[in-house]
Every structure is written in C-alpha cells, then in structure tokens.
Amino acid sequence: MMIANPYNDELIRMGVIREKPISFKKTVTAKYIFKGKKYLSYEDARRQILPLKLDSVDAWRKYAFSNYLGAGIPDNPDVVYYGRGWVSYNHWLGIAEKTKIKKIIKVRKVQKVKVVKKEKISTQLNLNKNQKFVELSEKRMPKAIKAIKLIGNLSNRSNYFYLDSDTAKILKELKNSLKTLKKKFK
Amino acid sequence: MANSTQKRDKFIELAKSRVNRAINMIRLISNLANKSHYDYTPEQAKKIIKALNDEVKSVEAKFASKKRGTEEFTL
Numbered sequence: 001m002m003i004a005n006p007y008n009d010e011l012i013r014m015g016v017i018r019e020k021p022i023s024f025k026k027t028v029t030a031k032y033i034f035k036g037k038k039y040l041s042y043e044d045a046r047r048q049i050l051p052l053k054l055d056s057v058d059a060w061r062k063y064a065f066s067n068y069l070g071a072g073i074p075d076n077p078d079v080v081y082y083g084r085g086w087v088s089y090n091h092w093l094g095i096a097e098k099t100k101i102k103k104i105i106k107v108r109k110v111q112k113v114k115v116v117k118k119e120k121i122s123t124q125l126n127l128n129k130n131q132k133f134v135e136l137s138e139k140r141m142p143k144a145i146k147a148i149k150l151i152g153n154l155s156n157r158s159n160y161f162y163l164d165s166d167t168a169k170i171l172k173e174l175k176n177s178l179k180t181l182k183k184k185f186k
Numbered sequence: 187m188a189n190s191t192q193k194r195d196k197f198i199e200l201a202k203s204r205v206n207r208a209i210n211m212i213r214l215i216s217n218l219a220n221k222s223h224y225d226y227t228p229e230q231a232k233k234i235i236k237a238l239n240d241e242v243k244s245v246e247a248k249f250a251s252k253k254r255g256t257e258e259f260t261l
Binding site for chain 1: 190191193194196197198200201204205207208209211212213214215216218219220223224225226227230231234235237238239241242244245246248249251
C-alpha cells in the first residue's frame with residue numbers, strides 16, 4: 001500500500017521507496033499453499049529448474065541449500081509436491097530422459113554383438129560333424145515321430161478307456177521332455 | 187463293467203510303454219545337440235524342434251476330441 005505522502009516523489013527519486021512495491025501475490029502465481037508458504041505448480045517450478053542442468057540429486061541438494069531458487073520454488077520439492085504432480089527427482093531435474101537414451105544405445109550394441117556371434121557360428125560350421133548330425137537325425141527323427149504317433153492312437157475310445165487325468169499326465173511328460181530338448185539345442 | 191476295466195488296464199499298459207519309448211527317442215535326439223560331437227545350423231535345430239512340437243500338438247488334439255470312438259451308429 002502506498003502511503004499518501006507529499007514527499008513520495010522525492011523519496012522515490014532518492015531510492016528509499018519504490019514506485020510500485022513488489023507484492024509477493026502478484027509476482028508469484030502461487031498454486032499451492034504448503035505449511036503457510038505459497039509455491040508454484042510442479043510444472044511451472046520444474047521449468048525454472050531445468051535450465052540449471054543439474055545432473056544428480058546430490059548436485060541439486062547442494063545447489064538448493066546454498067542458492068536462492070526463486071520465488072515459489074521449494075528446496076524440498078518431493079515433500080511439497082507429494083501427490084500434486086511429483087514424479088521423481090530424475091524427472092524434476094530432467095535426468096530421466098538422458099538415462100533412457102543411454103539404455104537404448106546399450107541395447108543396440110548388445111544386439112550387434114549377437115548378430116556377429118551368429119555369423120561366426122554359421123561360417124565355422126564343421127561340415128564333417130554336420131554330416132554326422134544330418135545322418136543320425138534322419139535315422140532318429142522318423143522313429144521318434146512314429147513313437148509319438150502311437151501314443152495318439154491310444155485316444156481311440158472304442159478300444160481303450162481312460163480318464164482326463166491320464167491324458168494330462170502323458171502330455172505333461174511329453175512336453176517336459178520337449179522342453180529339455182529345446183534347452184539343449186539353444 | 188468288466189469290459190471298461192479291461193480297456194483301462196490295456197490303456198495303462200500301452201501308455202506306459204509307449205510314452206517311455208517316445209521320451210527315450212526324444213532324449214536320443216537331444217543328444218544330437220552336443221556340439222563337441224555334432225554340428226548344426228540354427229535352421230536345422232528349428233526344423234527338428236518344430237517337427238516334434240507339431241507331433242505332440244496333434245496328439246494333444248486327438249485326446250482333446252472326445253467324440254472319437256464314442257459315436258454310435260444309428261439308423
């Protein structure tokens with residue numbers, strides 16, 4: 001409030017008082033009141049923090065407790081904004097996006113390595129051993145398939161009587177042995 | 187019914203021997219995965235796994251279709 005005073009103009013020129021006193025209410029469009037203090041909304045406060053480019057929570061704490069952050073910005077945002085848009089310190093400081101990019105780069109590198117390994121295997125295929133493999137698998141596969149087919153013949157209800165629990169057991173056994181086979185081939 | 191118990195005994199007897207035989211055959215094939223004795227491409231391994239998998243699936247389908255053999259002929 002300006003006090004009606006004939007000497008006001010003089011005082012303003014001398015710098016004792018300001019023409020329009022800065023009121024906290026006008027400069028800070030405060031959204032939240034927390035323990036009697038007014039704060040900006042989470043997004044508005046974050047927008048002012050992001051340009052500082054603090055790269056860790058420790059750096060943030062050091063900065064926040066030794067510097068003036070600006071009107072309406074809390075030095076303990078995790079408490080003030082809890083349940084009002086608070087995500088994490090990484091989000092608050094803009095670190096999350098950076099780490100995500102790093103992870104993607106790492107994944108790409110791993111994929112490249114895998115591809116290279118596969119190529120090596122295919123080029124180093126031992127023809128002698130592969131021939132043996134083909135011969136034996138051509139001998140054994142028909143036998144195995146026949147054996148499995150014979151189990152399927154047991155489903156004929158005019159010749160056999162069985163319960164659902166019996167078939168479940170049989171299928172479980174077969175699938176388990178297939179699982180171990182898959183593991184061995186990987 | 188004596189008939190059904192006979193059928194059930196037969197089923198259990200045959201199932202035991204046939205399942206054991208099939209598992210043995212699958213075990214023999216999985217021996218081929220030993221890279222110190224045999225060598226194979228990923229495609230060959232995939233083929234073998236797929237063939238066996240399909241066979242087991244068809245067995246499952248056979249057991250699941252309960253109609254087989256239960257339908258009686260009527261005029």
